[in-house]
Amino acid sequence: MTNRIPIASPVRTAAIVNRYYVHAKKNLGQNFLVDLDAVQGIVRAAGVQAGDQVIEVGPGIGSLTEQLLLAGGKVAAYEVDQTLPEILANELPEKINGQDRDECFKLIMKDVLKADFHADLDGFFDLTKPVKVVANLPYYITTPIIFNLLEADLDFTSLTLMMQKEVAERLAAQPGSKAYGPLSIAVQTRMSVDLALEVGHGSFMPQPKVDSAVVVLRPLKEQVEVGDRKQFDRVVKLCFAQRRKTLANNLKALVPAKEDREKLLAGLDLDPRQRPEQLAIADFIKISRAINEMNK
Template identity: 70%
Template sequence: MANNIPIGSPVRTQAIVNRYFVKAKKNLGQNFLVDQEAILGIVHASDIQEGDQVIEIGPGIGSLTEQLLLAGAKVFAYEVDEDLPPILKNELPDKIGNDNLSNRFKLMLKDVLKADFKTDLAGFFDLTKPVKVVANLPYYITTPIIFALAESDLNFESLTLMMQKEVAERLVASPGSKDFGPLSIAVQTEMHAKIALEVKNTSFMPRPKVDSSVVVLTSLNDKPDIENRKHFNWVVKMCFSQRRKTLNNNLKNLIPDKEQRANLIHKLGVDPKVRPEDLTISQFIVIAKAIPLKQ
């Protein structure tokens, strides 16, 4: 379908909403992005080049999808809302340059948290080459998605994710900050995180209560030595199980023996009353290595 008005413009979005009687579903955390400047800002932040392989999570009615395709990307999208595929089929352009849409875009009705990326993408992406993830994430499921991506074995070049501003600040937080926690550590042991742009709540329909941020995550060249990623993330979460308590208190469930706890804290070179947010990532790696793997 050819249309000179971008899907992400307020007038086109409203027309699509009226035509298909579609409503943003609260239970799926849907908010349609109707700010073309913000959409193009996301595409720019993700540095899309001709031929880039992009996973999109939650394409919605295609506002961001359309611009990713026009920028030269090949897009594989995960969507859980069964009402949206016909809209995407009708509203996205039939041709992208000289290419048919079917050669550049594939939609899978599937929860991304249940994705087997290598199986899902086989035959559409060249898995010998890296992929980018670009997404406007639902607020309620942002953290699980980021953890799932961080723990997957897919070769990511970058993740460009729009999320609640508060979550974005946790991703980029440093030790000693109130925002520093399990999410910060899980991401920063794998990737460099930076906030690329802010998006006001007025850029969405319906309008959420909070503003958003776009975070760009790129793979670290020199990753820390973490033997078992899931075990490490679990240990970190346990250390933060009660943020207001000291590290010593939070370690009780992991190391019941008082002397062993004292020895570990001494090895870390910190005060027993230190709080978990004041530790460095290197110190969490030491803790994880001292905790036996869960059977």
């Protein structure tokens, strides 16, 4: 491969934008990442090495894609913007680490929320081996994509995701924090959460109004047993329905009678006057199970 300016550099991105008359589409949540240090920081956080199978969501003009490929990753990228295949075909290197691009890169023109991973990746990935996900997620659809990936029937070793800093803080939040809530609990009962790096709004073109952060999610070695997942998620959401109200008040929808609520919480050694953000995940599991027992 000849020496070339990385796509992630401001000058190369500007040249691509001008050459193809392309612009970041607000309705797709696009912002071009023009900070090579940040892009390489994402690749390092993901630990991408030669031979790793990597799913990318929203490759854009290829800033992150290029660095994933140069690190040795075999990349399958999901994209919905029909203006981008031509750019990726022209701008990504034709030879990468001695391989033809087609051997290590596959563009899948499909909404990742509608992905059939096994069908889409068959013949390109060896799905008996683990997969990493690395993505610069659109702000407006971050949470649905995370849960779509968590529920996919694939062997993920990690999800390394850049998102709005506020959402990243909610994912990692601990009891007692204002950011702690249903999203924190839903993710932390499935994955470990590590905040890897922060990326300021000045690293993008055009610049968003908020900063971003990169989060690394890894499957828990020991799964948290929450019982009936739908019931557990419902209990958690109702407990946080009105954050300023007490636990006892928020449980009215599930346990209408005051005496029953007080008896239930006393039996679990929980103070009914507590706010939901003060409870540990184990407490919500106990509440969910106790309500299930009451309803039998």
